[in-house]
Amino acid sequence: MRLVPILAGAALLAGVAASALAAETAPTPAQIVKGLTPTPGGPVTTRGIRIVHGGGAAAPAASASRPASVSLTVEFATGSATLTAQARHTLDALGKALNDPKLAGDKFRIEGHTDTVGSAAGNLALSQHRAARVAQYLEDRFSIPAARLTPVGMGEQGLAVATPPQTPNAQNRRVVVVNLGG
Secondary structure (H helix, E strand, C coil): CCHHHHHHHHHHHHHHHHHHHHHHHCCCHHHHHHHHCCCCCCCEEECCEEEEECCCCCCCHHHCCCCEEEEECCCECCCCCCECHHHHHHHHHHHHHHCCCCCCCCEEEEEEECCCCCCHHHHHHHHHHHHHHHHHHHHHHHCCCHHHEEEEEEECCCCCCCCCCCCCCHHHCCEEEEEEEC
16 A cells, blocks of 8 residues: 555656756757857857758858758657647747847748658658647747748658668657748
């Protein structure tokens, strides 16, 4: 009989620890604004978010005209476009950032990426559904006009970590937000 309260207490502590870790590793709106504000230079990594200036590769200072982007870990239920609690936490920071006056006039491409598990066609479709779900969440929760967001499925294209086929890798399952300008 004493085992049930102990297990319940352990589950509660695990949930609190997971929430604390999620809050600690999620990017802040200010970090996202900084990452999506076009500036010259190469990639910067800050608190679990890779900020890439120059559209994805380390860019020379002369390429300031290339779009700024951020790569965010947005967790979904396995094989679906259902957002997890951690995903909503991350997207809340993104929504606040996209409503920041520094970015309010800009349009963004929301890229969904997958790992290499499954078929290429299936991953492309899944990534499109996930990108669309992210855009819909931002529209619904933060009143960001759909005209400012373009969801695009990338599937296995542009892996963050090169992996062979059928290799699960959480770093490849991500959303990249690219500032397209005004």
